[in-house]
Amino acid sequence: MSDSQSAQPEEKLSKKQLKADHPTWCPGCGDFAVLASFFNVIQKLGLTQTDFVCVAGIGCSSRFPYFVNSHGIHFIHGRALPLATGISLSRPDQHVFVFGGDGDGFSIGGNHLNHAARKNINLTYVIMDNCVYGLTKNQTSPTTPIGRRSKTDPQGSADRPINPMAQLLGSSASFIARSHAAHVKHMTEMFERAVKHPGFSVVEVLSECTMFYPGAFDAAIPRKGGEFNLINEEEHDLTSTSKAFDLAQLEFPGKFGVFYQDERPSKNDLEQKWINETHDKQGDLAPQDLMRQKFAAMQ
């Protein structure tokens, strides 16, 4: 979370002010709950429309920015994170939110996740994991469990899926949490903590695709006979990668909550530090004079 630098604090936004187009998602799609939860957090934190920006790639979930009445950009498939990196580094006054699906984030966008995580770019990334490609209508995704049939795995998927928490730990993300779209309160809490984390924060939300993969996450919904097991933070050491890695190995549906958090300088901080040090060294030369100096050395 960046310190809001907007000049005057403004009135909290109403839900109505926050809503834009009516979502084009299918009835019952888990992403509705994510949107509702996001609105809650924006309201709770008192952010206004000039404080934040919504970024997304391509996918059902990536349509998110259209449904939020704020500045927003709908980019290409898999590249939302680097685009958001450009915003975050050049605009420290903005909270940058990135939204996307499991395909967008772990398949085509997987490498950007590795690198945005290790560089600790200051932004919050919400991955709506439905374990399927929704927008392109039911192909296997990198998180599809073994055995599930899809249009590209008519005999049932055979490849071992990505383990999102393990991958994020492997790439040194500094805030990693997991939630479930059927548990709005928990989700809201996770989002809030993510936003408040200084640096790169990711929340993976299991968000059911009612159209193509209904019931995928029932195992974590008590009213459907499942169990929603929370991480007990009294016992779990949030700063231990190896504890977090153990948690990540649990059988589906596993546990929910914050897996890992560490506070180290973000790339935003580090680059700013370099700029500041440079300025200290060079004194307050006007930019043009700086370049004239350079020219002089080229004579």
Place this chain on the structure above:
Amino acid sequence: MSDSQSAQPEEKLSKKQLKADHPTWCPGCGDFAVLASFFNVIQKLGLTQTDFVCVAGIGCSSRFPYFVNSHGIHFIHGRALPLATGISLSRPDQHVFVFGGDGDGFSIGGNHLNHAARKNINLTYVIMDNCVYGLTKNQTSPTTPIGRRSKTDPQGSADRPINPMAQLLGSSASFIARSHAAHVKHMTEMFERAVKHPGFSVVEVLSECTMFYPGAFDAAIPRKGGEFNLINEEEHDLTSTSKAFDLAQLEFPGKFGVFYQDERPSKNDLEQKWINETHDKQGDLAPQDLMRQKFAAMQ
């Protein structure tokens, strides 16, 4: 490792037969030792030139295939793994070796590593990690340690580097080892075990770039005052991801040896199984008749 299916077993190759162009590497470059070690393993396993193929991306280390007198392909930057995947899946008779640098593998190619690992593609991947971009002359690489100066980090690198072992664990690689080009015997042992592993095997070799980053790995060379600490396999459970993850967190230069190994079916096996099951179901229809059946359904 795939079972060699070549018709007749042949004479072992001599070093001379294995050598092709004289390497264009700088004098003292660690990659020479990797090449020597590779020749040892080929000889030891009795592979001939019709049994294996060398694949690489772009970088100094990726010039490897030119120096081996076998079938070889020098592809584009960062995509050697998917190219090798195509060879491996379509040619079960071939041992597929992939060679490349830290930039090729962890920067531009990072996502392919994640996915080749989880899919457990049957091949052996040797990463010559020199913690720098050699071919393009000294820019920061994804494994460059914090503080090191390069042409792109004149003030010293600030971003946290990739932790290769952790990333590979996070993406479920089934054989993960780490070696050092100054320790040819150890390296040869690692290569041999990697080749024998059924499925996806990776060996990260610390291989010094004498031109741009001399002394980078002295800390693990006893005659330069360092320590070469091996993993004690009596104590280390090779099948425990979390033990391996702990090992991966050790301070530089860390430990050397096999971090992790598990035997699960490779994608090659799984696809072949599907083919076999399909054939069992359809009986021995000629391929043309199969398509005629399809046409009949379209009438």
Place this chain on the structure above:
Amino acid sequence: MSSVGASPQATQDDALRNVVIRLAGNSQDGIQSIGGMLGRLAGRTAQEVMTHMTIPSTISGGPSIYQVHLGSGEVLHAGDVADVLVAFYQHSYDDHLDSLKEGGICLYDSEKVEETRDERGIHHIGVPFTSATVEAIGGTAKDRGKNIFVLGLLCAMFHLDREKLVGIIERQFGRKGEDILRNCLNAFDAGYAFQTTDLRQFRFAPGEATHSKRISSDGNTMLGLGLIASGVRYGAGYPITPWSSIMELLRRELPKYGGIFVQAEDELAAVSIALGASYAGHLAVTGSSGPGLALKAEAIGYACMAELPLLVINVQRGGPSTGLPTSVEQSDLLQAIYGSHGDSPRIVLAPKDVEDCFYIVLEAAQLARRCSCPVIILSDQALATRIEAFNEPNLHEHWIEPELDLSERGEDFKPYPVENLTQHAPPGSRMAEGSYPKVTGLEHDEMGHPSGNPVNHQKMTEKRRNKLIALAADLPLSEVYREEDGEILLMGWGSTYGPIREACDRLRDKGLCASATHIRHLHPLPAGLDELLARFEHVFVIEMNDSGVYGHGQLATILRAASCNPAIHSICKTDGLAYRVSEIVDGVDNFLA
């Protein structure tokens, strides 16, 4: 042969030759499903058919149409205007009444639609689709079955072959369980038997197709099957509309033929995996739609340089960027030819209709093997999804059984001979001379060793280009429809083939001396095309892309550059819809006016 001249009423007594039916509803109601069945019926009754559909903007559905053009003779397009409109909802009625021709028939659900417009002699026929269906099969949620009821109505109305239609329903719904099938058949019968005094009866002239085995299919299916028939057993792709269904087909079908199709993590991996299989000795395929083709550009350029064969399918959609993913456009031609850095010669082809999707792959595979370079096939969203009926391909003639050639290569083997066409030796093949070849994207000498020698680079660049010049000389010159010279030549490429032919006829009807030709080989263009074009006073290149900064569409740009023939003009549009015949005719009229 045009559907527009003849109204169904007018030919009530005679047999009908053509009819265009537009089904307008919500996609959830299964209008695609009954549209597809009508298409399949055409295949079984020696009739011609072409369909056209729109895809709703949300996954869960929404307003959508499915248009079926049925004909006893040749059917070249999906119909400019409809003879019959079936309106399921008020919005369907409101949005699509204008698509009906004068005196056309509007069949609507009398429980959902209010008949508000009395115009242009349109006959309105209200039938209570919903309650009649409920009556037939019992009240079901979400009005399921209405579509099948309507199919029954249409069957009766046009005297369609009831038996065959029932067979198609049985095949489609049989696997979904007995109950569902029974409901469907009940709904069908209810529609078939529904009595309305208003309902006119039409009878089709017998189909003219003579072949005994007719099939009906969409273009993507034929591309997929063509790949298998071409001996392609390996490939990789990443989902994207409208390419996905080809990869879904290959993923399903290839294992039956001992092959493997990989769903890759992205398009960069997909093209690389395919290239790996090609290098390994199995001509392989990758494919995508616009954005994915852009991502494959670097690796395709590698294949040009390393002279590896590869098939690349690009199913074009509306662009640029994410654009209009479910609309049709032909705006990837220049990217296909020039999309990689450096001079990277490759072959580009485009199929003209659904049937041709099968044969173009066979040709592409042959060219890729011959020239050892990538071949890009440009299909488009319209071809991908529309259904046509045609003769079943003769697999005796059109089948290549793949072979992996691991034979020993002689002393003189070179992976990149300057004077000859490149034919790589795959891994596993023995080299008699003892030295093993390298394949590379660096400039190289004949053995594949990197070489910075200036003369060598010049020669190798020429080698890679000259094989295309040699190919151009061998390519058949495009056939000209109507006369070999004259005032007007209409030309196009890809899925506009049909409407352009039809427009040519209409221009003739109007007394203009028009001919038409179709470019199947887009790069290289067949040698001699210049001279062909020079025989006409005006050449109109009709394309579904933008006329650009200089006023010319993408093919027109290439033709003008190659021939400097100032008679080449463009008729372009980018509204995401297939060409109507009238738009082409108007385009020519406007130019000549």
Place this chain on the structure above:
Amino acid sequence: MSSVGASPQATQDDALRNVVIRLAGNSQDGIQSIGGMLGRLAGRTAQEVMTHMTIPSTISGGPSIYQVHLGSGEVLHAGDVADVLVAFYQHSYDDHLDSLKEGGICLYDSEKVEETRDERGIHHIGVPFTSATVEAIGGTAKDRGKNIFVLGLLCAMFHLDREKLVGIIERQFGRKGEDILRNCLNAFDAGYAFQTTDLRQFRFAPGEATHSKRISSDGNTMLGLGLIASGVRYGAGYPITPWSSIMELLRRELPKYGGIFVQAEDELAAVSIALGASYAGHLAVTGSSGPGLALKAEAIGYACMAELPLLVINVQRGGPSTGLPTSVEQSDLLQAIYGSHGDSPRIVLAPKDVEDCFYIVLEAAQLARRCSCPVIILSDQALATRIEAFNEPNLHEHWIEPELDLSERGEDFKPYPVENLTQHAPPGSRMAEGSYPKVTGLEHDEMGHPSGNPVNHQKMTEKRRNKLIALAADLPLSEVYREEDGEILLMGWGSTYGPIREACDRLRDKGLCASATHIRHLHPLPAGLDELLARFEHVFVIEMNDSGVYGHGQLATILRAASCNPAIHSICKTDGLAYRVSEIVDGVDNFLA
């Protein structure tokens, strides 16, 4: 003005106006370093200079040349043939003696080279570089210092400004420590004082440059500084030769100006990061060379569709694929214009020399801001690495201080107005009307909402294209050198500017009525270019790329398509070397023969 006509001997008594010195050795010996110092000297002595170097194929070095063309008047190319060859090794001697003109001077290390060829009146002068250096500075490993010894020799031989040269040595070696500097100066003095009866003395005519502040630089440096002067403060890239040194400069310099340059994980990320900063309100830059540009194609297409401004620098090298990474070529033009899917209009510019690298960025930034679209600058390997001397840019005139415009947008604000140029509102700007804009790569309406409406898609496609047509009308028409009409027009783009001008003069000398022009704006081309070309009997487009399947280079292809002028011919080559003047002259001669 040509260096070829006048031999140094012939003008021994007069002052020299031009001399071409070729240093041939191994790259490890520091020949680039002394070549660069000679180049810098030119800047300080009001002389003109152009250099040319080859890069060895291995990282650790190998045979390499550095050629310096010094002149008192205008210097337009690096010299076809050398006046002086300095040969450090036998291989240098053997490989480069042919590059000497008749009667030229070959200065060689008499301890390493055997003088084997007595031909064409070449004067051989042997000097024991190695031992003389060792004598001067003591035995050092690896013969270091030889290069500086030779610099001293050359300084004496051509009466170069000793004081300035010593100043340059001090600046260069001062920071490396006192010992090293002392050794260098000793080696220099030893060379300067070296007595050889053979050694002729030449004296340069005073430089003609009048500006008081002259600088010398390579093209990449001027592109980098131009970016900063254009107000660019953010960017991202990934290393690739020969682009890397621009990103290295930006990474080093931008923090001084409060900016950030990111080394991304790959080119896909790099272009996206830059686009993020542009969207955020700071016009940003990304860049690469050929393969990297291919990888950026999808995102560049997005910028066209979403109408975001962006600067993209592409330093061309030999292609296709990995090609010849350290050679020069101009084969990415069509990729730059047409490399993305769909119709994706963008602007493409190319600088003509090192000085122009600075100004072209300023223009590019202005156009990107005005048209809100990507602007691609095509530089090349020759421009990237060669050194020229020119007047220091006047920053009073040429400086844009960046501004982030977060002002409130009025009620009528639309991110994509159909009738007006798009000007986005960056995040953080308040919308008076209360509804916040979306930026998207889907086809969209004026507010950025996705829209599949056919009329809208047609209109928006036209909007994106029409802004380029409007721009074309505003662009200055290319100037014609020599006469405004006539028999022959030579034309080119990018780094061939100098040799083409010089070739024009030579053709005139031969009695041909030749003129020359240079295309700076490659896409869109300035309006009116057709008419300009039509005034000449023959138009020769000179390019460093392949003549392709139809016999035309890449710019020629575009010109022919736009104008259908059959007088447009191509002179092309792809040997990875910059054009020699004689190659152009011969190309014209051959055509006219």
